[in-house]
Amino acid sequence: MVVDRAELEPAAALFRSLGDPARLVILQRLAAGAARVVDLTAGLGLAQSTVSKHLACLQGCGLVSLRPVGRASMFALARPELAGLLGAAETIPAATGNAVALCPTYGTAAQRGTPPGTGHP
Template identity: 60%
Template sequence: MAIDSEAGRCVSADVAAGIPPAAALFHSLSDQARLRIVARLARGEARVVDLVGELGLAQSTVSKHLACLRDCRLVDYRAEGRQSFYFLTRPELMDLLASAEQLLTATGHAAVLRPAHDRNSGDRTPARRTQA
């Protein structure tokens, strides 16, 4: 599920030279911009313009990484008029990031992968989207 630089989108595990699903999942999370997008979406849904403003990334960069995360089925969107609101599809992703934080701390490489409210409250479930 690496980004295909030619097409600017993610490719499936099958196309990516037979990368096993687990390796493809971790590869999809190996980019700092994608981790930042995931952390932001853990706080609730957002539009591309919101992510651009909050993360300081180019619109094309945000769109490309959202496409990758959608291809991995970690993120999806809902349309409201002409706007698209992106959200995390898998609450288990926050458990994975919590475990990664613990592992990195234990190995002397502490890192923050989840939003502060998620770490402080002990609640690993990301904000759920509401039905319109």
């Protein structure tokens, strides 16, 4: 079977949009229910500018919706399917023995610039 890479670009873009831990934590919080920026800032320990920047990204990707409520704005998951994807993102690493976290290209050591298995740069 030949796979057309162009057909996979939207899925690849989705995974890139989820590639930041701050965006993931925001989405996890929104999976529990709609929230204002101030709620996300206080509950997640992120700066208001960080939350706003990531919400704008997620909204631009069509993953988060915005609903005005008085002077505030409520953010929510735009797609309920995201909750299942987020759940899988939590269970798959455990099922693989956290192999993704140890991956020399995409794992946590690679993100810090630390060679795998050395514990230092």
